[in-house]
Structure formats: C-alpha cells, structure tokens
Amino acid sequence: MTYQLQTIAIDGGGTRCRVACMIGGQKHIVEAGSANVSTDLESGVAEIVSGLGELARKLDIPAAAFEPVPAYIGLAGASWPEIVAKVAARLPLKHVRVEDDRPSAVRGALGRDDGILVHCGTGSFQAMQRAGRIVLTGGWGPVLGDEASAQWVGRKALSAVLMVQDGVRPVSELTEHLLEKFGSPAGIVAFAGNASPADFGNLAKGVTEAAAENDPAAIEIMRSGADHIATHVRALGWSEGLPLLLTGGIAAHYAPYLDVRMQQALAQPKGQPIDGALSLAREFAEELSECSV
Template identity: 50%
Template sequence: MTESLHTRVIAIDGGGTRCRLALWTGRDVVSVETGSANVSTDFDGGVRQIIEGVGTLAAKVGESVDAFSTLPAFVGLAGVTGPEIADRLRQALPFAHLRIEDDRPAALRGALGDRDGVIAHCGTGSFFGSRIAGAMRFSGGWGPVLGDEASAQWIGRAALKVTLRAVDGRLKPSGLSQMLLDRFGGAAGIVRFGGTARPSEFGALAPHVTEHAAAGDALGCRIMGDAASDIAQSLPAIGWVPGMTICLTGGIGPHFEPYLPAAMQADVSASVGEPLAGALSLAKDFAMEAAR
C-alpha cells in the first residue's frame, strides 16, 4: 500500500437504528448517515445501507466508489457474530483493504479514548465493555430475543409487559400504562403490535418511558430501575471497581445514571467521542498496521 492509502481511511459504524460512514481526508472528516444496518437481523438490508452510504459519501467529496475501494476501511456493525458473517460481508462490500468487527470496539474506543474504564452502551440493542491496561473485554449484546438488557428495545418491551400486567390487576396502573393503552387502542392492540414489531419499533417507545419515569411515574421508574440493576450487575463482571470511569452511551444510556447505585453514579463520566470517532481511530490503526 502507498502512502496515500494510509493517510485517507474510511470508517463505518452501523447498528439497529442507523449506519454512519466517514472519510478521513488526512485533514478533516466527511460523514454521511443511512438507515439500520444490523447484519444479523437483516444481512441484505444492512449491506444495501452500507453500499448506499458509500455512494453518497463518494458523491459528497466528488469521487467515485471505485476510488474509495482502494482505501483502508474499518467496518464495525451490529450483528457481526463471527467469522462466517464477516466473510460474507467481505465479499459483499467494495473494499480491497478491509477490517470487519462487530460494533462494540468502535463504541468502546469512541467513548473512552485512551482511558481505562467501562461502558454500558444502550441503543436499540446493548452491550457492556471495558478497557483495562489496553485490553478490551465485552459482555452482552446477544440480541433482542436472548439479551440486550437495558437497551431501548428492552425498555419498550418492558413497558408493554407492565401495561398488560396492569390490565390484569397485577400492577397498579399509571400514566405510562394508560398512555400506551390509548396509543395502541387497548390491550388487544398492544398484543397485535408486539407480535410483529421490529426491535427499532419497540425501541421507539423508550422515550415515553424515560419521560414518564423522570416525572415520577411508578411503572416508568420500575422499568428504569430494573434496567439499571442489570447494568450494575454487569459492569463489575468485566472489571469495573469503584473509582474507574463509567460511560453511559447510546441513545438511552445516559438516562440510567440516576437509577444506578451511588458508587457508580460517582464514577459516571462524559464520553470522549461517539462510536464513529472510535471507528475512525480503529481505521487509522488498521491503515498503519497494513502499511508496515
């Protein structure tokens, strides 16, 4: 690879809500955004979003997709569960020099930068990660059926569950449960929605939960507290100890801070950057390795 190949790099960060692509020109960053790109739940759809984004990014800087294909690229995507799906992606994407990982390393690198610490990344899905003495460690991220605790889709599902329990008389109704009953036309409407809804559609309900919880709604607080309990149990398992930085990332992550134990609240710190910034850092690392 020539010098020009490792001064310009492409980074792609994709998840259940959106896919972001960036070009580092050697001086600045040019970025674009497309739709959902989880290659486990919808491989072909995720690839389409990436291809569309590459074309948009190339057009934005006045270049061809063919010119981009020679640049080192780092791709971090939700749903990359192992070598098999990574190999499928490698064949489907228009890059000659490509490193593919799941979306966790980019989020961890973006949030912590060069610091040691842990993250609870809670977007449409969720996972937990740590960086200690330079070593990364991850847990969770097992998807909407078997995992993704404290994610937006988990919160949305939980809101519908507690609403149905309130209908049964097992829980006391609240403003949140009444709002959801009104929104879906009663319990039958909730059941119909739940039978076909995608994770992103469940996740779209999460802002209603955070808003009601912040106003003191009992069911909203119950849901947020249960999710925060999962976070509090998960972070020590990947190395967190009191005094170590905690970053709450993703669209819903920061909303959990007041529901965490006091010792954890004391260690919550702002993220250095977003996952796309982490993906760019990893793309630059990849380019330097490839140039050696």
C-alpha cells in the same frame, strides 16, 4: 476535486449507519439507515453501500475511488465469522476489516484510557478497557439479551400494560397511555408480533419521560435496567476511581437509579463510535502498510 483518501470507517447500528473517511487529515461523515446485519444482512449491506455512495457524492468523487482504501467496519450483529465473511464479500471494497460494533464504541468513548463503558441504544452491551485490553459482556441481541436497551424498555412497558389487564399490577398513566395508543391488548400483541427492535425502541422516550414524572410503572422499568447495568459493571471488575461512561440514547437516563458511588464515577465520552472506527481504521491501514513492506 483533488483528494488523497487515507481510510474509511463505518459504524453501523440498529438505528443508523455512519460512513466516514479521512482526506488529508480531515474527517468527512454521512449517515444512512439501520445496518444490523444479524437481523437483516442484505438490508444492512445495502445501507452501507448507499452510505458510501452518499459520501462519494458529498465529496464529488467517483464511488470507485473507495475501492482500494483500507476500511474498518464495525456493525451491529457482525459477531460470527459467517456473517463477517458475507458482509466483506458483498462490499465494493478491497481491504476490509469487519467486526461487531462494540470495539469501535469502546475506542471512541475511552480512547486508550482505562474505564468501563455501558452502552444502551437500540441494543446494549458493557465493556471494560484496561491496559489496552477490552473485555465485553452483553450484546446478545433483542431475543436473548440487550437488557436496559431502548427496545428492552419499550418491550417492558408493553408487558406492563398486559399485566395491568391481567390484574397483577396497578394501572399507571404510562400504561393507560400505551393502552390508548394501541387500542387494546390485542393491538399491543399484534404490534409486538411484527415490531423491529427500533419500533420497540421508539417507545422508550415515553417511558423515560413518565419516570421523570414519577410514574410507578416507568420507575420500576428504569430501576430494573439500572440493576442490570450495575450487575454487569461489578462483574467486569469496576472499583471506585475507575471511570464509568454511559453512552447511547437511553443510557444517561439510568444515572439517577445507579449506586451513588457509580454516579460519582460517571465521566463523559471522549468521542463517538465513528471516531473509534476511524482510529481502528488507521491501525488497520498501518498493518496493511507494514505487510506490504
């Protein structure tokens, strides 16, 4: 195969890792597993390397061909210089820029336009882009943050079951279903003690479905998440007329619980995080080219 690799882009989150490259203006993408380098650095790096290998096989080229290509990598959990340095050192790539996964998500959704992005996937964060400048809030991880994320919804649902057992809230179909699923309060506690963010997030679909059926426990959780979103959106400086985008697997389910004015401001994303990563990869490649002149 004749090829001219231009850039590599990687978008790694708590649920999946997408690896892409541009060849002759054409985008090629493959997927690997979870790549949250703050919760499991070695596993996250292994998924990236695996994804690079899969992409090489798809293109029928040697994996070594990627080594000199400029690569932009946006990863969940890559928020601290120590982690960034460790990731870069472990990858079979010569020219690498590693950041957390939020800038690529913002660029993918908004392009270069002004607006506010609310992302609620396995984790969560909020961002405002204005005149090319990005301001971020949230994204502090499953222990201290990630409110309104899928894993947060799953944890809140299990907490609601335990509150029913304590007699401080009424039973609902959702809490009955979860109690049956795990067998007992002890089963819930045992699950939670070993569950990953993705494990908690897998419970979120049942919550959104229960909310659509007017389950009071589920509606309370969704309203709480929407209140969190609205608080951060306002703190970022949202005003009527500024587009508001909801991305991530659970984000759109919060729309009915938002203020009517915010509902009216909702807009569709221009692209995916991997598109943003590819855009940032092009910028990185241009910077390298300028430095070499």
